[in-house]
Amino acid sequence: MYDEYEDPDDERPSKSQLKRDMAALQALGVELLSLPDKRVAALNLPEPLMDALAEARRIKGAHEGKRRQLQLIGKLMRHVDPAPIREAVAEFKLGRAQDSLQLHQAERWRVxxxxxxxxxxxxxxxFDEVDVQQLRSLIRAARKDRAQAPEQRNGRAWRELFQMVKAHVLAEARANGLSGAGDEADADAPREADDADEARHDD
Structure with a gap:
């Protein structure tokens, strides 16, 4: 009972505060796992922490081994400055949000x-610098394809139209300074998003 008492006049961090700080560092370390390798490398983290992150990526599932590895990452995080890591994670999340917004915008234009x-x-x-002839051709082909019975559709024009529109949307975003924060990590995201959309289109 008395072991849990915390003197309000004691200026040292309380046990509960230390626990919260440790939990926050572990959570930040876990978020490092979501960053692309190039962004993690740019942080110049200590080798033990880099090794621990690499090992955590290799462990699949949510079993005890993964939990212990994440705890190790949390302990190693105590020896680094968390500020640059928080900044990198925040920047990456912003980039992903912007990329997602641009993909949705491209899809709305395609429809x-x-x-x-x-x-x-x-x-x-x-949009500037649009190949009007090619765009018209893709629109006609996509309309013709969508008019077919589902089992007769191949979706090629539908996909190519999305890629063309996406390129224009991203170019405009870059020109306005609204893109680039999530460039490395989301290099595959447009393809994944379009593949999922294509599956819905074919159903």
């Missing part, structure tokens, strides 16, 4: 271009 005749003019007014 509009296929479903609305008036969308083409609005698109040309929004």
């Amino acid at each position: 509009r271009l296929v479903e609305e005749d008036s969308a083409l003019q609005a698109y040309l007014q929004t």
